[in-house]
Amino acid sequence: MKHLRIATRKSALALWQAEHVAARLRAVHSDLEVELVPMTTRGDQVLDRPLSEIGGKGLFLKELEVAMLEHRADIAVHSLKDVPMELEPGFAIGAVLERADAADAFVSNTVERLDQLPEGARVGTSSLRRQAQLRSLRPDLSLLDLRGNVNTRLARLDDGHYDAIILACAGLERLGLGERIRSRLVAPDWIPAVAQGAIAIEQRVADVGVAALVGVLDDAGTRRCVESERAMNRRLHGSCNVPVAGYCVETESGLVLYGLVGDAGSGDLVRAEVEWSGREGGLALGEQVAELLLERGAAEILGRLSPA
Numbered sequence: 001m002k003h004l005r006i007a008t009r010k011s012a013l014a015l016w017q018a019e020h021v022a023a024r025l026r027a028v029h030s031d032l033e034v035e036l037v038p039m040t041t042r043g044d045q046v047l048d049r050p051l052s053e054i055g056g057k058g059l060f061l062k063e064l065e066v067a068m069l070e071h072r073a074d075i076a077v078h079s080l081k082d083v084p085m086e087l088e089p090g091f092a093i094g095a096v097l098e099r100a101d102a103a104d105a106f107v108s109n110t111v112e113r114l115d116q117l118p119e120g121a122r123v124g125t126s127s128l129r130r131q132a133q134l135r136s137l138r139p140d141l142s143l144l145d146l147r148g149n150v151n152t153r154l155a156r157l158d159d160g161h162y163d164a165i166i167l168a169c170a171g172l173e174r175l176g177l178g179e180r181i182r183s184r185l186v187a188p189d190w191i192p193a194v195a196q197g198a199i200a201i202e203q204r205v206a207d208v209g210v211a212a213l214v215g216v217l218d219d220a221g222t223r224r225c226v227e228s229e230r231a232m233n234r235r236l237h238g239s240c241n242v243p244v245a246g247y248c249v250e251t252e253s254g255l256v257l258y259g260l261v262g263d264a265g266s267g268d269l270v271r272a273e274v275e276w277s278g279r280e281g282g283l284a285l286g287e288q289v290a291e292l293l294l295e296r297g298a299a300e301i302l303g304r305l306s307p308a
């Protein structure tokens with residue numbers, strides 16, 4: 001194939017990620033023409049209701065998948081953390097790029113760290129995972145909804161609606177906004193979203209030519225880690241709008257996976273951490289951490305319908 005079309009959302013972050021994949025593909029395949037096909041998804045349009053109400057994160061993928069089915073695009077580039085645990089039939093992840101900083105960022109115009117916020121300070125995030133961890137560390141804070149793309153969220157902070165917000169370091173850095181990061185929230189104290197910081201290439205499963213082209217961008221270490229995180233998430237629920245966090249890193253001798261389930265209302269958290277010897281068996285590691293979380297009360301937490 002000489003020509004490859006990349007379906008992407010139109011947010012600045014999505015376009016950066018699609019451009020990044022395009023540049024990497026052009027660099028390895030010198031005769032390949034790569035073109036972006038930007039499109040708006042339902043997830044981008046509906047900003048006034050929680051994602052869980054309008055159908056979950058899969059909404060960010062649907063239009064891109066339709067474009068691939070109709071052969072208006074060959075691949076789609078996503079933040080892997082926005083990709084549901086089960087893909088639609090006929091689609092596969094052709095490559096997972098080397099992970100960027102997976103940590104969440106504490107962003108504020110007044111203080112450097114979460115523990116420096118004054119009592120009752122207003123923190124903006126619509127993520128139940130971030131709300132649960134904030135509630136647990138700082139029960140006094142006032143947690144407020146905040147959706148929209150990265151630039152919208154920063155603008156709302158700068159307008160004074162919040163004293164601080166939480167964003168992914170990776171997104172800020174990709175947009176050249178790394179200087180907005182006041183401090184990084186790091187494991188094991190704070191766990192990021194499953195697959196945070198990893199970019200995935202989605203393709204039609206039967207497209208072996210495309211698989212060969214994009215497969216060269218796959219990073220084996222990142223894929224092992226995110227597959228273990230996603231196996232944990234899959235075992236826990238199947239949907240993407242519950243307060244679950246997971247982070248796997250490679251150690252000298254194997255893998256370690258941190259898992260967390262929390263209640264955004266009460267700040268109750270359940271944690272598990274398993275060290276795994278060897279680099280294989282990441283799926284079993286994910287399932288083991290999920291089982292531990294369930295034994296420790298995750299099922300009860302996930303069963304509560306806590307208003308966020």
Ligand SMILES: NCc1[nH]cc(CCC(=O)O)c1CC(=O)O
Pocket residue numbers: 079080081082150166167168169170171195196197198199
């Ligand atoms: N929720 C949207 C989203 N999806 C991926 C990223 C960041 C980039 C990444 O994780 O690779 C973000 C922004 C954020 O959470 O701050």
